[in-house]
Amino acid sequence: MFDKRKIVEEFGLSEHIVIYHGDCLELLKTIPDESLKLVVTSPPYNIGKEYERRLKLESYLEQQAAVIRESVRCLSRHGSICWQVGNYVDNGAIVPLDTVLYPIFRNLGLKMRNRIIWHFEHGLHCSRRFSGRYETIIWFTKSDEYTFNLDSVRVPQKYPGKKYFKGPNAGKYSCNPLGKNPGDFWVIPNVKSNHVEKTEHPCQFPVELIERLVLAMTNQGDWVLDPFLGTGTSIIAAIRHNRRGIGAEVVPKYIKLAKDRIQQELAGTLRTRPMDKPVYDPIEAGNSLTVAPWANHNISRQLLLIKERKVRYRTK
Numbered sequence: 001m002f003d004k005r006k007i008v009e010e011f012g013l014s015e016h017i018v019i020y021h022g023d024c025l026e027l028l029k030t031i032p033d034e035s036l037k038l039v040v041t042s043p044p045y046n047i048g049k050e051y052e053r054r055l056k057l058e059s060y061l062e063q064q065a066a067v068i069r070e071s072v073r074c075l076s077r078h079g080s081i082c083w084q085v086g087n088y089v090d091n092g093a094i095v096p097l098d099t100v101l102y103p104i105f106r107n108l109g110l111k112m113r114n115r116i117i118w119h120f121e122h123g124l125h126c127s128r129r130f131s132g133r134y135e136t137i138i139w140f141t142k143s144d145e146y147t148f149n150l151d152s153v154r155v156p157q158k159y160p161g162k163k164y165f166k167g168p169n170a171g172k173y174s175c176n177p178l179g180k181n182p183g184d185f186w187v188i189p190n191v192k193s194n195h196v197e198k199t200e201h202p203c204q205f206p207v208e209l210i211e212r213l214v215l216a217m218t219n220q221g222d223w224v225l226d227p228f229l230g231t232g233t234s235i236i237a238a239i240r241h242n243r244r245g246i247g248a249e250v251v252p253k254y255i256k257l258a259k260d261r262i263q264q265e266l267a268g269t270l271r272t273r274p275m276d277k278p279v280y281d282p283i284e285a286g287n288s289l290t291v292a293p294w295a296n297h298n299i300s301r302q303l304l305l306i307k308e309r310k311v312r313y314r315t316k
């Protein structure tokens with residue numbers, strides 16, 4: 001059933017991959033009630049990226065509410081909806097978008113299951129506040145009978161081989177041999193310049209982030225929708241695990257990128273960061289650039305000038 005998958009433009013229950021070039025609300029109108037198992041997305045944050053028009057926060061939230069309402073209509077009773085967001089910044093003051101989006105989901109009768117912190121190391125260096133190094137995924141379900149395949153996404157414990165050494169269980173594993181629950185704090189590199197998945201899109205999901213959600217919240221053959229598809233990451237994560245993927249995107253160059261990446265995924269040639277790869281640790285890797293200049297007695301001339309305020313260290 002998964003051998004002859006091809007990309008089509010219109011939703012049909014028997015299709016596998018749908019990419020709609022246009023507004024997500026138009027696509028959502030074509031999807032029957034309760035036919036999707038997972039809606040996962042990272043919407044525009046209303047911060048003036050090239051693909052969005054900055055709106056008043058109230059208008060932005062109304063737009064988001066319309067997409068969320070339609071997504072919930074299309075969501076199966078056993079389904080999940082995950083909205084991945086960061087901060088909206090208004091004249092230097094931050095508004096964490098999950099806090100203002102939460103009431104929209106709650107008023108639609110959804111139940112929140114987790115607020116996942118996605119921590120990463122790279123991003124803008126702020127000079128008037130601490131640099132932002134996490135975003136959140138807010139996960140809601142439509143009912144209490146939702147799909148949750150915990151065993152599919154377990155991760156190794158700190159001491160996976162640990163066994164009871166006495167008592168009636170002596171010799172048996174003292175923790176689940178399948179691994180532990182990954183928790184709600186996920187350390188996954190974001191897609192910046194050196195990441196193997198980087199394209200020209202400014203804010204791609206890493207595939208591994210969505211793979212974990214797909215594996216946990218859907219079964220084979222289920223539909224996964226990303227209303228703000230970008231470079232097609234959610235569809236890639238879905239089809240990699242024999243789910244079906246659908247998404248909408250308004251910008252032609254991102255549609256092309258998404259199609260190219262999905263074709264590569266189908267051909268088995270798309271390079272991605274594996275789900276189980278540990279995060280790079282420069283000290284463990286023996287990188288010679290890990291000694292801080294101020295810890296070095298031969299302090300460099302450049303650092304001296306910065307310290308004496310003779311040259312400015314510029315940040316955004």
Ligand SMILES: C[S@@+](CC[C@H](N)C(=O)[O-])C[C@H]1O[C@@H](n2cnc3c(N)ncnc32)[C@H](O)[C@@H]1O
Binds near residue numbers: 022204206
């Ligand atoms: C934050 S990005 C998502 C990137 C995506 N997660 C990925 O991995 O590439 C949001 C995307 O939504 C698209 N977009 C904005 N408004 C849209 C709309 N009304 N319908 C569909 N796509 C839209 C933007 O062009 C942008 O590519």
